[in-house]
Amino acid sequence: MTKIVDLIHSLIAMPVLALASRIAAIFNAKAGQRFTGLSGDDWKVPSHIGPTLWVHAASMGEFEQLVPVLQRIRASRPDVYIVGTAYSPSGFVHQRRSGLVDDLHYLPVDTRRNARKTVRSIDADVLLVGRYDLWRNHVLACSAHGTSVMLVNATMPSSGRKGFLRSWTADTYRRCSSITAVTEADAATLHMLTERVVDVLPDTRYDRITxxxxxxxxxxxxxxxxxxxxxxxxxxxxxxxxxxxxxxxxxxxxxxxxxxxxxxxxxxxxxxxxxxxxxxxxxxxxxxxxxxxxxxxxxxxxxxxxxxxxxxxxxxxxxxxxxxxxxxxxxxxxxxxxxxxxxxxxxxxxxxxxxxxxxxxxxxxxxxxxxxxxxxxxxxxxxxxxxSRTGSSGIIADRIDAALPKRTTEP
Structure with missing residues (x-):
């Protein structure tokens, strides 16, 4: 069933989404911004020294929740090169204004070809994703490339509750190197979905608020x-x-x-x-x-x-x-x-x-x-x-630090 859903997703759903995005760009200014950004993106990540952290946040709100994690990474690991991707124009602009990412791109539609190109171009050591914005082909490409996928502030996706999509979603989530849920209830449902250990930490947005x-x-x-x-x-x-x-x-x-x-x-x-x-x-x-x-x-x-x-x-x-x-x-x-x-x-x-x-x-x-x-x-x-709900960002930042290659000492 997973292979059948993969074929439907890659050969039908995503090409239709790509076509719909092109049409929407004609009539909608925001959709046009995304399409223009994708069209002009050559996906050449500048050469740099040090490990690479890839941060994907679909929207402005999701990126806001990851800001305290990135701030702590910046403070403890200035050698880390951070590449951001966003799906919405508002999320893209917000990441750019934050000053927390070194390079920024729109995430392309989740076809196999796009995913392989994106993952190879970024060549990240770790991909950090918030909530449930895991795109199947990009996760598979990360798995093949050796990029660890860390899902934080995780909640149960609607696709995980539906019969024929459940096993497909479960396979995607199992490919994450770690999953951190925001509540015990979410952890329990994600554990049932993935049959693996799911940690629980309060939402990082509480750190952002404080x-x-x-x-x-x-x-x-x-x-x-x-x-x-x-x-x-x-x-x-x-x-x-x-x-x-x-x-x-x-x-x-x-x-x-x-x-x-x-x-x-x-x-x-x-x-x-x-x-x-x-x-x-x-x-x-x-x-x-x-x-x-x-x-x-x-x-x-x-x-x-x-x-x-x-x-x-x-x-x-x-x-x-x-x-x-x-x-x-x-x-x-x-x-x-x-x-x-x-x-x-x-x-x-x-x-x-x-x-x-x-x-x-x-x-x-x-x-x-x-x-x-x-x-x-x-x-x-x-x-x-x-x-009482603060402190998660520091813990997650430490886990990212541990997953990244260690800083080299100058001779």
Whole structure:
């Protein structure tokens, strides 16, 4: 069955994907960026001295989770040459801006020919992959070439649950030199799939969160006002904002509204309902409510918050609650948390409260935010949840170091 699926994958599925990508490039700007990047890539990795680490991250989010690992590799092994590959244009741009990779390419469609060419060109000692973005032919080519494949932050792929794809997926995963899952449940299912030892370490994104907590933007910190209680509405949508209109009546309460999409329409909608100042014109002396009219500020804004309400819980699902939790502040959100493991865990610990009505939002504010003792208790619980899950990046970096050729000593 594995050989049959290999033939379907290599001779039908991947050529169709390649054709679809070419067509999409005509009509979609992002797809066009990827196609242009692939067309102009001669796959000549510059000659270099030292071992080679190949890092593949399909998207910007997956690369962010690998950043703390790469930072630690850079610090301990400056002799290592790092080659990055990405599948999406946003992931490609993010890797380039990170300054952590020495060479960068788009990963081509997973045909046998492309895979052999890619693996030979990079000639890596180790391939580091996050989550489940293992491409079959590239993994087979690595196995034949002698490149170790390390899968980290691993979760169970959907293909591993399907009957005729299960054995095919299992064979791919068995070719990894090591697999590190993020939960005991994922480790158990991956062990059943591969029939091999699967390690468990917390997600490296917790290290990324705590690393970034120490570097908030200075202009944001200048907006801190100790005389009022500040609640940040992070990644908010209109239903999230509706809950806090009555809160404006509370004396000594300041809202910082960070719309998920800070379009001009969204900003004007908020300004019609809330007396607020746009962040772009605010300064250290600005008082009152704020609305954020740019992106990339949310994590730093949590640094000036006494509490946070995280948006998305009345829509497709709550956005990340891990970042504000890292600052050790009490949290709340809307009801849709079923796909957010951190939100569920923090709710069960009592650090996050799910609210569905204006009355429940007001109760959370008065009992868990305005009440300083309760605020401190909830915040400490949230902070411990994050801090107890850090350290994986250093362990993984040490394992990569051990798998790479040792540094040669100059005579």
């Amino acid at each position: 690393d970034r907590l120490h570097h908030p933007l200075a202009d944001i910190l200048a907006l801190r006002d100790e005389s009022v209680t500040t609640i940040v509405l992070g990644s908010s949508w209109e239903p999230d904002e509706d809950l806090f209109l009555p809160a404006l009546r509370l004396h000594g309460l300041r809202l910082v509204i960070v719309p998920h999409e800070p379009t001009e329409d969204a900003l004007q909608r908020i300004e019609r309902r809330f007396p607020c100042t746009r962040l772009s014109v605010a300064s250290a002396g600005t008082t009152g409510h704020l609305v954020v009219d740019s992106v990339g500020k949310l994590l730093s804004l949590y640094a000036i918050a006494d509490a946070a309400f995280v948006g998305g819980g009345f829509g497709a699902g709550v956005h990340s609650v891990a970042e504000p939790a890292g600052y050790g502040i009490p949290l709340a959100c809307g009801p849709r948390i079923d796909r957010a493991a951190d939100a569920i865990a923090l709710r069960d610990l009592g650090a996050l409260h799910v609210v569905t009505t204006v009355e429940e939002a007001m109760t959370w504010i008065t009992m868990h935010v305005v009440d300083i003792d309760r605020r401190k208790q909830d915040g400490e619980t949230a902070g411990r949840y994050i801090s």
